[in-house]
Amino acid sequence: MKRWCTTLAALLLVTATAACSDDDPDSADPGGDGGTTLTVFAAASLTSSFEQLGESFEKSHEGVQVDFNFAGSSDLVAQVQSGAPADVFASADEANMDKLTADDLQGSDPELFATNTLEIATPPDNPADVQSLEDLANPEINLVICAPEVPCGAASQSVAEAAGVTLEPDSEEQSVTDVLGKVTSGEADAGLVYVTDVITAGDAVQGIELPESASVLNSYPIATVADSENADLAQAFVDLVLSDEGQQVLADAGFGRP
Amino acid sequence: MARVHRDVGVPSWIFVPAAAGAVFVLLPLAAMVTRVEWGSFFELITSESSREALLLSLKTSTISTLACIVIGVPMAVVLARTEFPGQGFLRSLVLLPLVLPPVVGGIALLYTFGRRGLLGETIDVLGFQIAFSTTAVVMAQTFVALPFLVVSLEGALRTAGRRYEVVAASLGARPTTVFRRVTIPLVLPGLVSGAVLSFARALGEFGATITFAGSLQGVTRTLPLEIYLRRETDADAAVALSLVLVVVAVVVIGFARQGRTAL
Numbered sequence: 014m015k016r017w018c019t020t021l022a023a024l025l026l027v028t029a030t031a032a033c034s035d036d037d038p039d040s041a042d043p044g045g046d047g048g049t050t051l052t053v054f055a056a057a058s059l060t061s062s063f064e065q066l067g068e069s070f071e072k073s074h075e076g077v078q079v080d081f082n083f084a085g086s087s088d089l090v091a092q093v094q095s096g097a098p099a100d101v102f103a104s105a106d107e108a109n110m111d112k113l114t115a116d117d118l119q120g121s122d123p124e125l126f127a128t129n130t131l132e133i134a135t136p137p138d139n140p141a142d143v144q145s146l147e148d149l150a151n152p153e154i155n156l157v158i159c160a161p162e163v164p165c166g167a168a169s170q171s172v173a174e175a176a177g178v179t180l181e182p183d184s185e186e187q188s189v190t191d192v193l194g195k196v197t198s199g200e201a202d203a204g205l206v207y208v209t210d211v212i213t214a215g216d217a218v219q220g221i222e223l224p225e226s227a228s229v230l231n232s233y234p235i236a237t238v239a240d241s242e243n244a245d246l247a248q249a250f251v252d253l254v255l256s257d258e259g260q261q262v263l264a265d266a267g268f269g270r271p
Numbered sequence: 272m273a274r275v276h277r278d279v280g281v282p283s284w285i286f287v288p289a290a291a292g293a294v295f296v297l298l299p300l301a302a303m304v305t306r307v308e309w310g311s312f313f314e315l316i317t318s319e320s321s322r323e324a325l326l327l328s329l330k331t332s333t334i335s336t337l338a339c340i341v342i343g344v345p346m347a348v349v350l351a352r353t354e355f356p357g358q359g360f361l362r363s364l365v366l367l368p369l370v371l372p373p374v375v376g377g378i379a380l381l382y383t384f385g386r387r388g389l390l391g392e393t394i395d396v397l398g399f400q401i402a403f404s405t406t407a408v409v410m411a412q413t414f415v416a417l418p419f420l421v422v423s424l425e426g427a428l429r430t431a432g433r434r435y436e437v438v439a440a441s442l443g444a445r446p447t448t449v450f451r452r453v454t455i456p457l458v459l460p461g462l463v464s465g466a467v468l469s470f471a472r473a474l475g476e477f478g479a480t481i482t483f484a485g486s487l488q489g490v491t492r493t494l495p496l497e498i499y500l501r502r503e504t505d506a507d508a509a510v511a512l513s514l515v516l517v518v519v520a521v522v523v524i525g526f527a528r529q530g531r532t533a534l
Contacts, residue, residue, distance in 0.1 A: 155402060163503055182487065183485065184484075186485065187481065192479070194482075200403070200485075228488055
């Protein structure tokens with residue numbers, strides 16, 4: 014049964030891809046308009062910084078277009094594992110990069126290029142008057158954090174443990190953007206998000222620094238992907254991220270140096 | 272297939288796209304079944320978080336279905352049995368959640384019943400808090416499931432026509448008696464299938480719930496949310512729970528078919 018299904022699935026897939034490739038040439042194929050496309054899979058928190066670096070890369074590399082796929086790191090690594098055409102992978106944590114290297118799908122050794130720490134975010138008027146991590150233990154306030162299954166949630170747990178505080182969240186969200194959404198809409202009195210998220214959100218939230226979070230750094234690794242058809246370009250993009258220019262863009266967005 | 276009558280036969284080529292369609296629907300389900308880790312299946316679906324998610328899903332979907340019946344039946348009757356200016360437009364609006372992405376429904380609910388929403392302060396004054404409560408889950412599910420009941424029932428009402436109602440009224444029955452003794456029994460199959468569809472839709476609700484209600488074990492984390500979260504770390508558990516949801520859905524549909532033939 015299993016084999017029969019797999020065969021049928023494979024057959025359908027082949028037919029589908031064959032049908033598609035007739036009028037849609039492979040994006041990495043440097044034919045047609047003579048352009049090359051570099052596909053970068055990057056953690057959602059890197060969106061604004063990497064888009065800026067992408068533009069800079071396109072300027073310095075004539076005829077190259079940089080396409081981004083921004084999503085949660087675990088989604089991205091799952092896509093690469095199932096054969097998505099990525100040239101570069103930048104993860105928000107080392108655990109997901111480890112999944113890539115465990116399958117031997119990295120083209121270059123992963124290098125750390127940024128760090129991120131947690132901060133408390135409250136609505137601009139801070140209705141529950143939250144000042145510190147201890148305040149978050151108060152069951153009266155509406156606290157929203159990431160679920161322990163995702164990187165920001167794991168970090169939240171570590172920060173709380175390190176400080177000896179028991180958090181009582183009203184909701185454990187799937188991603189840091191969901192937490193931020195609950196805070197900006199005023200549903201939550203406070204949330205734990207990354208420093209970079211607070212900066213991106215601007216006036217929509219108030220950030221409260223967490224001295225306790227300094228010990229829980231989230232490190233971002235980057236690597237080229239093994240099956241990349243543009244290995245040299247992929248490496249050039251990684252080099253740009255690690256260069257002074259790349260580090261400056263990331264610092265402006267609130268990331269720390271590894 | 273061999274039993275198709277000569278005189279009313281369908282074109283033979285039509286079986287090809289029909290079979291392709293069936294494969295398209297069934298193959299992904301079969302593929303999922305091949306990925307189930309049967310050895311640990313029972314363990315995975317009976318973990319505390321899984322059980323709580325399943326129970327919460329069944330509980331909230333049942334309440335949402337009842338809510339859909341309570342407000343959906345009058346809506347369908349008004350749409351099917353009365354005429355007023357702008358009715359067509361109103362009907363389209365009522366059916367909107369059917370075509371709206373659920374996450375948009377969640378945002379709309381947030382800006383209505385959220386703490387800073389249109390009615391948020393009023394609700395706050397009354398001493399309720401909808402945010403992050405099971406009530407919010409039920410509201411999200413009712414919002415997306417309601418059109419299914421209204422559409423099914425309105426169709427049934429139109430098909431049934433007004434003949435029996437007119438006769439009952441001419442014999443002296445008051446409108447409420449006609450509604451209770453004639454209209455409802457007449458359209459009961461339509462009502463049942465509408466309610467089952469609403470239940471199924473509520474059971475699968477994800478987008479509006481995660482946007483409006485949040486996600487906390489035992490309070491707001493329904494089975495679809497649990498599956499989505501588990502996928503992050505434990506793909507086996509996600510697949511096992513998906514299968515549970517498929518089985519529940521199949522049982523619900525089977526029940527609906529049984530119910531329809533029995534009625």
